[in-house]
Amino acid sequence: MSNEKDIAKSIRRAALKKNWRLFRRSKLGMIGLYIVIFFFFLSILQPILFVTGVWNKGVYDPVVGYSEQFQEFLVVECPTEYPTEKYKNRSDCPGRTEVNVRTLYYSDAEVGDYIIQNLQPAPPSSEHILGTDSLGRDVFSQIMEGSQVAFVLGLLSATLGVGISTILGTIAAFFGGKIDAYLMRQSDLILMLPTLPLLFIISAFAELQVWHLAVVLGTIGGLGGSVITIKSQALQVKVKPFVDSARITGGSQMNILFSHVLPNVAPLALLFMVFSVTGAIASESVLSFLGLLNIDMSWGLMIYLAQVEGFIFSGMKFWWLILPAGLSVTFLTGGFYLVGRGLDEVFNPRLRDR
């Protein structure tokens, strides 16, 4: 028996090797893969830093950490009319190391004095390479936490969705008739549902947590259009002569389903999975940004906080509150999308140059 397993393993390894060779030829796919690997590395780096004690939890925790950032400030009085010699326009005053005397309610400092004050949000420094937010929390640590959330949510919902649609699509193709008709109508119905507005409504009634979101997104994705696509692929495979050949030899329905139809549908399912990761991460960001998700930390939430605290409107002055999170969402979804494109070239015989 072990021999049989070894052989199967070596066969699988050879097939993987070949596909990997094809994938590597796709430049976009490789770029995507590097991006995804980079973010994956980020998300596992954070717990490592905590466990090894490089980072102190009290300071660097993305949610409850706090970092004191005392600094010397020059007390100035902001003019009422711009431009002046020193400031070009209103947002230049007070400067980064200055404080407006009119906002110093509890101090009797005067213009021209230096005072020591807590600086939040603090710009990037050697201690906090992406600075801190207005509550003194490390932004880099938050980015790492957001990366974990993105991976967990994306992969969970994609796996669930693709699992559902592969099983249902193959069943619809294989058994046809009433089952098929029912599943197709259901897909049509789900396809018509606008996902985001639906999520808004759900979040109005129930507190949405990340894994709730994963289940909802996975189920909607799994019951929707992908069932139809997987079914059409399974239908094509079902009538291939090699399936007939297995039937003639006496292969059972289950045998044919699992050893002939599923393996030939799987690549398409994998493709769907990669693309639906993209959708899930994007949906999470939108929901968090709108403050509709009960979540401790995520990229969307970081942008949300920057926005409600007004930092989003001060140009690039507080760029570390917005750019890292925004770029992370863009790059990781883009990365998964590119991986999908690369896989498409591996599995899609039309695109594959032989």
Next chain:
Amino acid sequence: MENTLIEVKNLEKYFEVSSGLFSRNKAIVKAVDGISFNIPFGSSLGLVGQSGCGKTTTARALSLLDPKTGGDINFYNTETSSMQSIDELEGEELKKFRRNIQMIFQDPYESLNPRWNIKDIILEPLNIHNIGDLKDREEAVYEILKTVGLTPPENYMPRYPHELSGGQRQRVSIARTLIMKPKFVVCDEPTSMLDVSIRISIMDLMLNLAKDLEVSYLYITHDLAVARYMCDRIAVMFNGKIVEIAETEDLLNNPIHPYTKRLISSIPIPDPSHKRETYEVNFQELDSLIADNPNSGEMIEVSSNHFVATHDVKGIL
């Protein structure tokens, strides 16, 4: 002594097709409309006819792939030494019986699972029927690859179908078919998609294997020349019915049915100076034959083992 291996009586296969997108009326296509023939052990029957006459449908019914609409298929049961109807078979018995029948398909690009390697493809029948242990199975694959001329076998076993040429793939199909040592193999135009230069080698291989393994073929083709090369007897099919069936040379030299005559006259002759006389369909011979044998039923035996159909084809030929 000539034992009958397979006996087909009045085989019918009808398809229901809806006549329009919104119409509830169903039209019936009589793809195979009552055909009968016998195939003796180790003998091969060619089934020729134009496109759409029902050859593939016959093949699929005989290989028990699609259920037939009517008629009987009887198979020689070696255990009881008698003919047995395939309708009597069910479950495990049917599965066991399936070892005896295999089919080779026309398209070598579609008849092998692209995600499996050659070894697994050929192993599949042995795995389905759980024959021997793993070592026996692998040895059997090795041997059969040698037999079909894919040597050295270890070079071919780990490869995938797309890494082989069309001719090599068809050899793999043949190997897969023959590894169960079937008695009856249905071949649906197995060489028509191959390059002319390798057709002969595949046909020779099949002929040699038939002799060595005592296999009978039902060999389907458009091409009378191929049928002549491969088969002991030929059945000419037209519009779902067999119009004439005889020993190969007898049929080619003394065709009686006008459809057979037309088919034979259309065999290309590789000689540019040869002037083709177009055959004028002529019912005289058939009509007088029918007049001479008023009570003969559907088929008239004109000479030993040479049968001609009597049904009316005047409007459709």
